[in-house]
Amino acid sequence: xxxxxxxxxxxDGGGASHRRPQSPPSLPAEVVPAFAPPESEDEESWVWSQxxxxxxxxxxxxxxxxxxxxxxxxxxxxxxxxISFHLANKLCSSTLLSTLxxxxxxxxxTAHPSLRAAVVADLLAARSRDPACVGFSQCLxxxxxxxxxxxxxVSHVLWAQQRRPLALALQSRVADxxxxxIHPAAVVGKGILxxxxxxxxxxxxxxxxxxxxILHHVTLGGTGKAVGDRHPKIGDGVLIGAxxxxxxxxxxxxxxxxxxxxxxxxxxxxxNTAVGNPARLIGRKNGEVEKDEDMPGESMDHTSFIRQWSDxxx
Numbered sequence: 001x002x003x004x005x006x007x008x009x010x011x012d013g014g015g016a017s018h019r020r021p022q023s024p025p026s027l028p029a030e031v032v033p034a035f036a037p038p039e040s041e042d043e044e045s046w047v048w049s050q051x052x053x054x055x056x057x058x059x060x061x062x063x064x065x066x067x068x069x070x071x072x073x074x075x076x077x078x079x080x081x082x083i084s085f086h087l088a089n090k091l092c093s094s095t096l097l098s099t100l101x102x103x104x105x106x107x108x109x110t111a112h113p114s115l116r117a118a119v120v121a122d123l124l125a126a127r128s129r130d131p132a133c134v135g136f137s138q139c140l141x142x143x144x145x146x147x148x149x150x151x152x153x154v155s156h157v158l159w160a161q162q163r164r165p166l167a168l169a170l171q172s173r174v175a176d177x178x179x180x181x182i183h184p185a186a187v188v189g190k191g192i193l194x195x196x197x198x199x200x201x202x203x204x205x206x207x208x209x210x211x212x213x214i215l216h217h218v219t220l221g222g223t224g225k226a227v228g229d230r231h232p233k234i235g236d237g238v239l240i241g242a243x244x245x246x247x248x249x250x251x252x253x254x255x256x257x258x259x260x261x262x263x264x265x266x267x268x269x270x271x272n273t274a275v276g277n278p279a280r281l282i283g284r285k286n287g288e289v290e291k292d293e294d295m296p297g298e299s300m301d302h303t304s305f306i307r308q309w310s311d312x313x314x
Contacts, residue, residue: 145194148180237295
């Protein structure tokens with residue numbers, strides 16, 4: 001059966017509560033708005049309807065993409081089928097067939113509603129946090145960080161099912177295609193943004209909480225040949241800047257911020273900022289405390305620590 005051919009069983013909706021993206025100040029009439037659906041609507045259904053509307057708009061505006069958009073989005077009855085088809089065609093090879101991968105992805109998304117909820121949360125995260133993301137369909141089709149995370153979620157399910165050779169084969173294909181290397185055993189929450197994503201490495205015993213934002217060339221790694229629990233634990237709402245390296249079984253507290261290019265080897269308390277190589281904590285001036293609602297992983301604020309550290313600006 002060709003990849004993407006409808007099956008008899010349709011997965012149920014898997015929407016989850018999530019901080020919803022804010023409406024942009026103004027949009028042309030033909031652009032699908034990014035504001036949240038009514039509270040009574042199911043998030044998965046709403047996001048899928050937005051994706052289809054965007055795909056129809058783009059197919060009409062750019063005929064060169066019409067066939068691609070129809071095959072990848074418009075011909076499918078649900079978000080799990082669309083993303084399963086797209087991932088299968090992205091990750092297939094001469095020996096790892098797209099039909100096999102499609103069935104594998106769809107079976108996982110169908111059997112595990114939490115995976116579908118995480119897909120939706122990740123789409124909402126990209127749309128609300130990344131100013132370069134102009135639509136849900138753009139994220140679904142083109143953002144390799146988003147796609148790599150969804151493939152990892154399936155490889156994590158396979159790892160838990162003791163199908164470890166297949167999980168590792170999928171990890172290898174994701175690394176080859178998307179330049180993102182996440183061990184199948186790593187635990188990754190929902191509402192994750194891998195911004196740009198190139199060069200992200202997440203080790204076997206790493207744990208990443210909810211609503212975390214990670215930029216390109218970030219490593220969550222070990223410190224040597226030690227076995228066992230040896231990788232970082234990242235709390236909810238953490239922001240990790242480009243090129244940061246966090247090594248060892250260290251804890252990064254909720255709402256912490258890791259500056260770009262930093263090398264972190266010790267714990268970082270919640271709502272603190274670590275910068276430098278080796279990283280050091282940046283103290284707040286005059287006892288200032290960040291507002292509870294300003295979670296760096298969601299606000300994407302990379303520079304507030306400068307105001308807390310010093311009055312000097314360039």
